[in-house]
Amino acid sequence: MRLSKHDLFQMDGEWLKKLSAELLLEVSKRLLHDVKELQGQVNQNPGNSSRPPSTKAPWEKAPDPAEGNGAPTES
Numbered sequence: 149m150r151l152s153k154h155d156l157f158q159m160d161g162e163w164l165k166k167l168s169a170e171l172l173l174e175v176s177k178r179l180l181h182d183v184k185e186l187q188g189q190v191n192q193n194p195g196n197s198s199r200p201p202s203t204k205a206p207w208e209k210a211p212d213p214a215e216g217n218g219a220p221t222e223s
Contacts, residue, residue: 150182150185151178151179151182159175
């Protein structure tokens with residue numbers, strides 16, 4: 149189960165200190181599950197690669213505005 153954005157914004161160090169050991173363990177389990185799930189999503193998406201643009205394949209590069217609209221020109 150994912151923690152909602154609202155849930156996450158309610159959490160801080162003071163809030164965590166007030167939790168019983170049992171509730172702290174439950175929150176930790178949910179956070180761990182969410183982090184693992186999100187990490188898996190990041191690793192599946194090659195668009196989030198950290199490689200520099202110069203090493204991307206030609207079809208991954210954005211069109212160069214200096215080359216016009218990409219349509220062939222008539223001679």
